[in-house]
Amino acid sequence: MGDAAHAVGWLTTVDHKLVGRGYLATAFLFLVASGIEALIVRLQLARPEQALLTPEACNQIFTMHGVTMIFWYAAPILSGFANYLIPLMIGARDMAFPRLNAFSYWAFLLSGLFLYGSVGIGQAPHGGWFAYVPLTSAEFSPALNMDFNNLALLFLTISTTAGAVNFIVTIFRLRAPGMTVSRMPLFLYSTLTISFVIVFSLPALTAAVVFLELDRRWGTRFFDVGRGG
Amino acid sequence: MILPVFARRPIVGYPYQWWWEVQYLERDGREQVTTANEIHVPVGRPVELDVISREVIHSFWVPQLHGKIDLVPGQVNRMRLVVDQPGTYRGQCAEFCGLQHAHMSLLVIGDPEDQFEAWLARERARPLRRRRPTPRRVSRSFCRRPASRVTRCAGRRRSPGWGPI
Secondary structure, eight states: OOOGHHHHHHHHHOOOHHHHHHHHHHHHHHHHHHHHHHHHHHHHSSSOOOOOSOOOHHHHHHHHHHHOOOOIIIIIHHHHHHHHHHHHHHOOSOOSSSSHHHHHHHHHHHHHHHHHHHTTTOOOOSSSSTTTTHHSSSSTOOSSHHHHHHHHHHHHHHHHHHHHHHHHHOOOHHHOTTTOOGOHHHHHHHHHHHHHHHHHHHHHHHHHHHHHHHHHHHOOOOOOOGOOO | BSSSOOOOEEEEEEEEETTEEEEETTTOOOOEEEEEEEEEETTTSSSEEEEBSSOOOOEOOOTTTTTOOEEBBBBBBEEOOOOOOEEEEEEESSSSOOTGGGOOOEEEEEEEHHHHHHHHHHHHHOOOSSSSSOOHHHHHHHTOOOOTSOOEESSOOOOTTTSOO
């Protein structure tokens, strides 16, 4: 069992298999949560003009469904499989950056708990998972809802980007002698591709949520078209 | 509205949370007629719709007539619409815009040419309403209908912030 024998061992582990299993388990829980949200939306939409949910509640639930499904289930479940399988497939002892790996997992889990904390105070994000700006700016969403969205996504995008960097470096540098790139399993190709995509795209999302948060709370004008945003 | 051969009269659409303001303009841009949540067009004539938002992003969508066109603050988008058959076509806001997005609908009414001109002349001649909307009067007209019904409002001049609800 190694690290998993004791609680402290599990909390401080950097072993790729344990981190990978943690990713899979946690992502699965978020899948269930997001699935329940989808079911509630479906119940509300099953018949016209039902009053199961208030408009605000409906907006929050479908937004949470979208955000959770994409960022807290789909990306982490891939990270989970990649974490578990990459070192095994290339014959390495562990990932290239084991502690960064563990950090990625804990940032993912804690950002998800932070996001769902917003449900506890009734102010879950309500601007759609795409969070287009005039609607999510301070003018049209003055309460804390979108702040939860921005801060949770900030840490999640950092977590996923770090994980992607980890995968790229591991696949390129830690392959067993004799395993050329053309000989490695196909799963590694797909993970490598996804990781490059993440490295090029997610930092832009990190920047965007930082911009939005600054606009909302610190009066900057990143998204203000009238002033050149 | 563009009459393809002569006089150009654009229709300008402004969405608000959560209704549509439609203005028919004179050639020089002066306002001629304003309606809420409904657009009358002559059948068979291409109509040009200039749309812009004054607050959040919306999307104008009348599925039987045309694809979607987004209404974005700070940018005028232009769309050409042709109604081939007279009738009433329902449209819907297609970009999430807040609490009542689901109920933000509108009607496009295609009239034969002569009926359209008669309607336009009637609207132009409609006097400014003098009765102030009391809460009871407003609630009688709006609360009796299901929330997803469009409500017809018309007037000659628009004042800022005016509109149903």
